[in-house]
Amino acid sequence: MKGYVHSLESFGSVDGPGVRYVIFMQGCHMRCQFCHNPDTWKMAEGQEYTADELLEKALRYKSYWGEKGGITVSGGEPLLQIDFLIEFFKKAKAKNVHTVLDTAGNPFTREEPFFGKFQELMEVTDLILLDIKEMEQEKHRVLTGVKNENILAMAKYLSEIGKPVWIRHVLVPERSDYDEDLKSLAAFLKTLTNVERVEVLPYHTMGTFKWEQLGIPYSLEGILPPSKERIENACKILEVESYKKES
Numbered sequence: 001m002k003g004y005v006h007s008l009e010s011f012g013s014v015d016g017p018g019v020r021y022v023i024f025m026q027g028c029h030m031r032c033q034f035c036h037n038p039d040t041w042k043m044a045e046g047q048e049y050t051a052d053e054l055l056e057k058a059l060r061y062k063s064y065w066g067e068k069g070g071i072t073v074s075g076g077e078p079l080l081q082i083d084f085l086i087e088f089f090k091k092a093k094a095k096n097v098h099t100v101l102d103t104a105g106n107p108f109t110r111e112e113p114f115f116g117k118f119q120e121l122m123e124v125t126d127l128i129l130l131d132i133k134e135m136e137q138e139k140h141r142v143l144t145g146v147k148n149e150n151i152l153a154m155a156k157y158l159s160e161i162g163k164p165v166w167i168r169h170v171l172v173p174e175r176s177d178y179d180e181d182l183k184s185l186a187a188f189l190k191t192l193t194n195v196e197r198v199e200v201l202p203y204h205t206m207g208t209f210k211w212e213q214l215g216i217p218y219s220l221e222g223i224l225p226p227s228k229e230r231i232e233n234a235c236k237i238l239e240v241e242s243y244k245k246e247s
Contacts, residue, residue, distance in 0.1 A: 002048045003084035006040045006076055010061055016100035016127060016166075018068030021058040025085075028077040030106050031145035032133065033219040034172050036207025040076035051088040059095065070098030072129070079107040082117050089124040102129040106146055108154035127196075128158060128165045134176045135184040143175045152188070159192040167195055171226045171234050172203040182237040189238070198243045200234045202226050 004026035012022035024037070026046035035041075049057075058071050071092055078085055078101060089099045101121075109115060132151065134140040140148040158165050167189060171177050189195055203225050211218045226234075235241070 001084055001087055002050055003054065003081050003088065004044055004046045005049055005054065006037070006046045008057065011064065012072060015072040015074060015102055016070070016129060017098070018070070019065050020069055020072040020100065021061050021065075022072045022074055023054065023058070025073060025075045025078040025081055027080045028075055028104075028106075029080070029146070030077065030104055032104075032170075033143055033175065034170060034203050036204070036210070037076070038207070038210055038214055038216055043080065051084065051091050054088060055091050055095070058092075058097075062097070065098075068098070070100065070126075072100040072102055074102035074129075075104075077104060077106060079103055079105075079118075082107070082114070082121060086117060086121050086124070089121065093124045098126050099124060100127045100129060101125050102131075104131040104133070104144075105151040105154040108150045108157075110153070110157075122158075122161060122163055125163070128163055129168060130155060130158070130165050131168045131170070132185060133170060135181045135188065136178075139175070139178075139181065143172070155188075155192060159194045162194055164196050165192070165194050166197040166199060168199045168201055169234070169238065170201045170203055171231060172220070173223055173226050173230070175203075175220070175223075177226055177230055177234065179233070179237065182234055186238050195243060198238050198240050200231060200238065200240060202231050 006024040006026045009022040012020040015022050024040065026040055027043035028041050073085060092099050107114065134143050137147050169185065189198065208218055
């Protein structure tokens with residue numbers, strides 16, 4: 001079995017605890033207007049690796065990870081390659097590697113065969129970084145191209161099984177920076193028992209050149225990154241500091 005990999009980062013510091021080896025998988029069904037990697041959208045592109053080949057590359061850096069570091073698999077959307085991910089994480093755990101899955105949750109369903117595979121994956125996954133882009137359904141559809149019922153269902157399931165989660169919210173002016181929706185997200189997070197951290201990620205425009213290169217119209221043209229005040233406002237509503245103290 002081979003996986004399609006978009007790119008690799010040897011010394012990641014923002015994708016889970018400690019120093020991480022970050023693997024960006026190819027393929028995503030969401031079309032987030034703020035995406036800084038639209039070149040990951042298409043499936044079956046990028047570099048092909050077997051699980052053994054990819055793990056061998058990662059383990060070269062193990063001495064730098066310390067006690068908290070490890071491997072993070074991101075995307076794209078890594079759950080679109082769940083069979084490969086299961087095999088890769090099983091081999092990583094056999095080497096006592098801390099495993100993190102960075103996902104937007106869009107492929108999640110309780111229907112088979114996906115759900116059984118997801119349960120198997122959770123057995124070898126230490127931490128989930130779950131992106132919740134927007135709480136209100138129609139705004140979420142405008143922002144990402146899809147609705148979010150199954151994403152919220154995934155969050156609830158992870159709470160049911162007690163899987164540690166860091167929640168991430170990309171703050172985009174005129175798209176996901178509404179006090180009422182931030183309050184809705186804060187209330188939803190309080191229903192979960194497994195949230196160790198909440199992160200507000202300010203929208204940025206550093207990936208817009210990729211949209212130009214790919215010939216894709218950029219829907220957020222003219223929208224600037226959020227102000228310091230709006231970032232602080234979101235952090236306050238989502239009670240970011242309280243999760244830091246608890247984790």
